[in-house]
Amino acid sequence: MFVIVMIIMAIFADNSIIALPLGLEVKPLIATKHYAQTSFRNRDKPPGTPGFPLGTDYLGRDLWSRTVYGTRVSLSVAFVAATVSLVVGLTYGVIAGFSSPAVDNIMMRFVDFLYGFPLLIFIILLQAYFKAVSRAGATGFMGILTQIDRAMGGLFFVFIALGLLNWIGMARLARGQTLSVKQREYIEAARALGASNLRIVFRHILPNIIGPCVVQETLAIPGYILTEAFLSFIGLGVTPPTPSWGLMISDTYQALRVYPWECLIPGAALTFTTLAFNFLGDGLRDALDPRLRGS
Amino acid sequence: MLAYTIRRFLQMFIVLFGLSVLIFVMLKMTPGDPAVIMAGLGATPETIQAIREKLGLDRPLPEQYWRLISGLFNGQIRAVTYHTSVWGIIFERLPATVELGIFALIIALLVSIPAGLLSAIYRNSPLDYGVTTVALLGISTPVFWTALMLMLILGVVFRVLPISGRGETIGVWSFVTWDGFRHLIIPSLALSSVLMAMNARLTRASMLEVMRQEYIKTARAKGLREWVVIVKHAFRNAMAPVLTNVGLQISTIFAGAVLTETTTAWPGMGRLMVEAINRRDEAVVLGLALFLAATAQVGYLIVDLMYAWIDPRITYD
Numbered sequence: 017m018f019v020i021v022m023i024i025m026a027i028f029a030d031n032s033i034i035a036l037p038l039g040l041e042v043k044p045l046i047a048t049k050h051y052a053q054t055s056f057r058n059r060d061k062p063p064g065t066p067g068f069p070l071g072t073d074y075l076g077r078d079l080w081s082r083t084v085y086g087t088r089v090s091l092s093v094a095f096v097a098a099t100v101s102l103v104v105g106l107t108y109g110v111i112a113g114f115s116s117p118a119v120d121n122i123m124m125r126f127v128d129f130l131y132g133f134p135l136l137i138f139i140i141l142l143q144a145y146f147k148a149v150s151r152a153g154a155t156g157f158m159g160i161l162t163q164i165d166r167a168m169g170g171l172f173f174v175f176i177a178l179g180l181l182n183w184i185g186m187a188r189l190a191r192g193q194t195l196s197v198k199q200r201e202y203i204e205a206a207r208a209l210g211a212s213n214l215r216i217v218f219r220h221i222l223p224n225i226i227g228p229c230v231v232q233e234t235l236a237i238p239g240y241i242l243t244e245a246f247l248s249f250i251g252l253g254v255t256p257p258t259p260s261w262g263l264m265i266s267d268t269y270q271a272l273r274v275y276p277w278e279c280l281i282p283g284a285a286l287t288f289t290t291l292a293f294n295f296l297g298d299g300l301r302d303a304l305d306p307r308l309r310g311s
Numbered sequence: 312m313l314a315y316t317i318r319r320f321l322q323m324f325i326v327l328f329g330l331s332v333l334i335f336v337m338l339k340m341t342p343g344d345p346a347v348i349m350a351g352l353g354a355t356p357e358t359i360q361a362i363r364e365k366l367g368l369d370r371p372l373p374e375q376y377w378r379l380i381s382g383l384f385n386g387q388i389r390a391v392t393y394h395t396s397v398w399g400i401i402f403e404r405l406p407a408t409v410e411l412g413i414f415a416l417i418i419a420l421l422v423s424i425p426a427g428l429l430s431a432i433y434r435n436s437p438l439d440y441g442v443t444t445v446a447l448l449g450i451s452t453p454v455f456w457t458a459l460m461l462m463l464i465l466g467v468v469f470r471v472l473p474i475s476g477r478g479e480t481i482g483v484w485s486f487v488t489w490d491g492f493r494h495l496i497i498p499s500l501a502l503s504s505v506l507m508a509m510n511a512r513l514t515r516a517s518m519l520e521v522m523r524q525e526y527i528k529t530a531r532a533k534g535l536r537e538w539v540v541i542v543k544h545a546f547r548n549a550m551a552p553v554l555t556n557v558g559l560q561i562s563t564i565f566a567g568a569v570l571t572e573t574t575t576a577w578p579g580m581g582r583l584m585v586e587a588i589n590r591r592d593e594a595v596v597l598g599l600a601l602f603l604a605a606t607a608q609v610g611y612l613i614v615d616l617m618y619a620w621i622d623p624r625i626t627y628d
Contacts (some may be wrong), residue, residue, distance in 0.1 A: 126324075133330060134604045136566045143602055144588050145337045231396055242453055246570060250585045262453075269459055269574060273467055283456035290451035298447075 032191060036138035040274035079278065082259040083285050089260040090241050093174060097240040100179035102233045105186025105230045110225075112187070124191065130184050139243065146173040156166055162282025170255030174244055182236070189232055227304045235297035238290035245286055261286045313569045314612045316616065323608045330604055334597050335376050339398060347419050383598050397598035400583065407477060408579035410486055411571070416497035416557065417508035424553065426507075427514025431522065442511060449508025455570040458501035462575065465497060472496055475576040479625075498575045506560060513556055518549040551618075558614030 082229075112123040150162040150173075165172040197203065198221070206220050245262030247253035252259045261282040268278035370378070383397055395403070430442035466474030473494050477485050485491030521527065522545055530540045569581035576582070580599060587595035 053384060062501065085372060129326060129329065133326065134607045135560050137600045137603055138330075140584070140588070141334060141337065141596065158337075238451060245453055246455075246566070249453075250573065251589060252568065265453075265455065265459075269455075273463075276463055279459060283453070287448070287452045287456065290453075291447065294447055294451055 026081050041273060051245055053201070064121055077257075079264075079281050082264060085159060085259045086261045086264065086282060086285065087252060087289075089171065089258060090244065090286070092171065094237045094241050094246040094293065095177065096175045096208065097178040097182060098233050098237050100175070101182040101186050101236070102229065104179070105183035106226075106229055107192045109187040109190025109192075110194050110217060110221065113191040113198065114213070114221065116195075121275060122193070124188075127184055128189055130181060131188075133181065135181055137245070139247070140250075140252060141179065142177040143173060143247055147252060170253065170258055174247060174253055175206055177247075178240055182240070185236070186229060186233065190229055193228060197221050197224050226309070231297065231301045231304055234293065237297070239291045241286070241293070312619065316612075319612050319615065320564075320624070323605075323612065326608060327582055327601065327605055331380060331522075331597075331601055332376065334381060334600060338621040339372070372476060379597070380567070383594075383601070394546070397594050400595060401580065401598055401602055404468055404578060404580045406484060407496045408565075408568050408581060409497065410484060410499055411502060411568060411577060411579055414486065414495055415502035415506060415564065415567070416560075418499060419503040419510055420557075422503075423510035424514050424550075427511040427547065427553075428518060428541075428549075430511070431518035432550060434519065439519045444517070446511045446515075447509040449504050450512075452504065452623045453570070454505055454567045455574045457504045458498065458571045458574040459479045459500055461497045488527045498571045498577045501575070502564065505563065509560070510556070514549065516555050517552050517557055518545060521549040524548075555614045555617050558610045562603075565603055565607075 024036065038071070108127075110122065112120045112127075115123070146165070150165060161176075203216060203220055206216050211219070244253055245265070248262030249259040249266040251266065253262055256263060264282040265286075267281050269273065271278065329494050337627075396510065428483055430439045433439055437569050462474040465472045473490075473496065477491065477494050527540060530544045532536075535544075565581065568579060569584055572579045572582040573585050580603075583595065584599050587599065
């Protein structure tokens with residue numbers, strides 16, 4: 017339920033989804049102000065101040081609006097990273113599982129090699145590199161990427177860093193599932209009826225392996241959200257003033273003693289979101305695989 | 312077994328080599344000539360050329376790579392912003408993180424194993440629901456937020472613990488002094504929250520799995536008392552995956568350490584990583600990344616070998 021509320025919040029934080037295609041002025045809907053609108057006179061106001069339901073931060077930016085916009089960052093990271101990982105991993109895994117053992121072996125050795133990489137360190141390095149590139153002003157291919165990244169408030173490189181290696185686990189799972197499904201009688205039957213390889217993969221294998229893969233991916237979503245918050249917290253995530261919850265916490269934690277709410281609000285939002293996705297993942301798993309219920 | 316160990320070692324070196332080459336290429340591809348930056352504004356081309364030669368930047372790439380890697384090991388490569396070698400700064404910060412990690416792990420195991428065990432034994436009881444809910448919360452809460460909450464509650468509201476820094480140390484260790492120990496509590500509690508949640512869930516799942524096995528039925532049929540069945544037959548078998556998983560949590564511990572150390576101003580490697588990134592001290596970042604990757608790899612290797620040791624049914628060939 018909470019996830020649905022979050023999605024609605026993310027989409028309707030302002031009316032850009034309707035206004036941009038029609039060329040109208042972008043106005044906040046659920047959020048009451050723009051996330052980067054500062055107000056010098058209203059710095060560090062406590063929650064409940066008129067006009068600022070959750071108070072303001074050290075630049076007088078409305079915390080409610082920033083938290084609402086922050087949903088967009090977290091959810092887009094969640095869905096983009098999950099989709100990339102699912103699509104790439106599934107493709108790779110199914111190809112490896114369906115091909116001849118020699119091809120399978122080569123493809124999986126490569127995955128094993130990548131599996132040895134410490135994921136988080138790799139993501140940190142990648143982000144540090146991207147940040148250095150975009151500071152220095154790159155040209156050519158990297159220059160185009162930097163432009164896209166700037167337009168997206170620093171989110172694009174986070175997507176790349178998260179998506180680049182997270183498909184590995186999915187590839188392993190998909191390959192294992194493909195190998196086991198490949199042996200079933202109905203595949204043999206389909207083959208006997210003269211179905212092509214493509215038809216077998218799309219009509220017979222994919223529908224049968226997609227369940228566990230989707231569940232696995234849903235369970236990985238909280239990890240993506242926390243990684244993004246972590247990256248933003250250490251200054252390697254989105255570019256200010258994009259309101260990522262991790263960035264909001266890192267902006268305000270030093271004033272924790274004096275203005276605790278500035279840090280508590282994004283933290284609570286982060287916790288509830290990951291909790292909601294964890295419940296969603298557990299629920300999906302129980303629904304699709306009743307044997308694991310309650311474990 | 313020996314052949315397997317050797318093969319794993321080789322694999323480990325391939326991964327580390329791959330990682331270091333990748334990092335090296337990333338450093339090289341980063342725009343901006345280090346020689347130009349070091350020479351400063353208005354430097355003559357001759358100065359830039361001289362610096363380039365001194366740093367070996369005019370050499371072919373494989374040689375530059377070799378200089379960088381060997382320099383990391385023999386202390387030739389110096390951390391630009393720390394006035395010491397990269398190796399020196401890493402080893403200076405290492406004990407603090409080790410201390411924090413071990414304490415967090417001890418707390419986590421002391422709490423999570425009994426919790427997971429009880430939760431599995433009294434399945435579907437209020438206790439079980441309590442444990443699973445708290446564990447789910449623990450997984451969902453970002454570590455840095457937990458750390459901040461602990462600081463706020465224990466340090467600011469109740470004023471029972473110092474909220475940041477490391478306190479007094481004897482040598483490199485701080486837990487041996489009362490003051491240092493008090494400083495250690497908040498960071499290690501924060502770090503342990505995630506480990507606790509993960510291990511409690513794992514213990515519970517593993518215990519439930521074991522309790523379904525035939526040999527538990529046999530033990531009960533023999534007329535053994537319930538606690539003997541649970542402790543001697545189920546618990547021992549359920550512990551294998553939990554204990555070996557500890558080795559796989561090295562990277563989780565480090566990720567958590569980056570966050571807890573930053574929030575609580577604990578002078579360990581995680582904080583060093585963040586500092587080095589912010590100061591753009593690439594040599595330190597590279598050294599730390601390789602060091603941590605190597606540690607994690609050794610951890611994985613130990614885990615795999617321990618599997619065979621704990622469970623003799625598993626063999627590697």
